[in-house]
Amino acid sequence: MRALAAFAMAGRRQAIIAAVLCGIIPLINMISPALVALVLLRHGPREALMVAAFAVLPLIGWASVGDMTPLILLVGVGVMAAVLRRTASWQYALLAAILVAVGSEAALMMRPAVMDLLLQQVEAFMAAGGGSAELPEVTPETLREGVLTLFGLMHMLMAVFLLILARWWQALMYNPGGFQKEFHEFRLQPSVAMLLVGLFLLASLGGTVLTGWILYFVIPLAIAGVALVHGLVGIKRLSRLFLVAFYLLLLSPLAVQLLSVAALLDSFYDFRRRIQPPADDGSI
Numbered sequence: 020m021r022a023l024a025a026f027a028m029a030g031r032r033q034a035i036i037a038a039v040l041c042g043i044i045p046l047i048n049m050i051s052p053a054l055v056a057l058v059l060l061r062h063g064p065r066e067a068l069m070v071a072a073f074a075v076l077p078l079i080g081w082a083s084v085g086d087m088t089p090l091i092l093l094v095g096v097g098v099m100a101a102v103l104r105r106t107a108s109w110q111y112a113l114l115a116a117i118l119v120a121v122g123s124e125a126a127l128m129m130r131p132a133v134m135d136l137l138l139q140q141v142e143a144f145m146a147a148g149g150g151s152a153e154l155p156e157v158t159p160e161t162l163r164e165g166v167l168t169l170f171g172l173m174h175m176l177m178a179v180f181l182l183i184l185a186r187w188w189q190a191l192m193y194n195p196g197g198f199q200k201e202f203h204e205f206r207l208q209p210s211v212a213m214l215l216v217g218l219f220l221l222a223s224l225g226g227t228v229l230t231g232w233i234l235y236f237v238i239p240l241a242i243a244g245v246a247l248v249h250g251l252v253g254i255k256r257l258s259r260l261f262l263v264a265f266y267l268l269l270l271s272p273l274a275v276q277l278l279s280v281a282a283l284l285d286s287f288y289d290f291r292r293r294i295q296p297p298a299d300d301g302s303i
């Protein structure tokens with residue numbers, strides 16, 4: 020992966036070749052948006068637009084046959100990278116990720132054929148795996164809303180991952196250790212955390228357009244919580260096995276909720292500043 024990023028950073032022509040070739044290959048085409056984001060983070064939006072003008076061509080081809088994901092991610096990750104470059108703040112990039120989720124829903128609604136195909140696949144899955152009488156009856160409208168939310172959530176998470184990949188590449192080549200330091204220190208400002216909590220509570224009341232977006236407001240808090248855990252592990256120099264156990268715990272929805280609450284509290288109290296490293300200078 021580092022070799023691919025290094026090749027793309029060798030010049031505009033190489034970046035275009037890497038992004039286009041990745042865009043042609045199924046599944047690997049998800050990497051193309053990360054390469055464009057890397058160019059944007061390093062060289063700015065003008066150079067990134069030159070690369071994106073070519074990178075978008077195979078992705079339009081995929082969208083024409085029903086796979087909109089790479090094209091959505093190219094636009095979404097590009098916007099997030101532009102925000103991160105301009106503000107040098109992950110919290111604003113994560114707020115932009117909410118727009119990626121909402122935009123993904125809008126893109127799906129503009130392609131009724133793709134929407135119908137996804138609904139058929141979900142219905143077939145439910146019929147095959149959940150034909151028991153224990154499953155509650157799901158109305159078509161509820162199923163449609165669920166598919167839209169899952170579609171938006173999936174693209175939001177993938178966009179965040181690809182931006183992290185691009186930022187990691189950038190640090191790896193130009194600022195070794197910079198991404199780790201940046202991520203370990205990341206915390207939400209109290210105003211941003213309270214905005215997310217307020218939107219979450221408003222969405223939880225139901226009856227508004229925000230109701231279907233409720234999970235989108237949790238993701239920035241959860242990621243801030245992940246950064247908090249990584250930062251504390253780094254400060255206390257704990258074993259990496261601790262992080263392995265932590266990520267296994269994240270498979271539980273309750274753990275994600277607790278992590279989000281921890282991130283909210285951290286935005287006010289800054290736990291990392293209050294924790295002292297071990298007296299021993301030895302590293303793990």
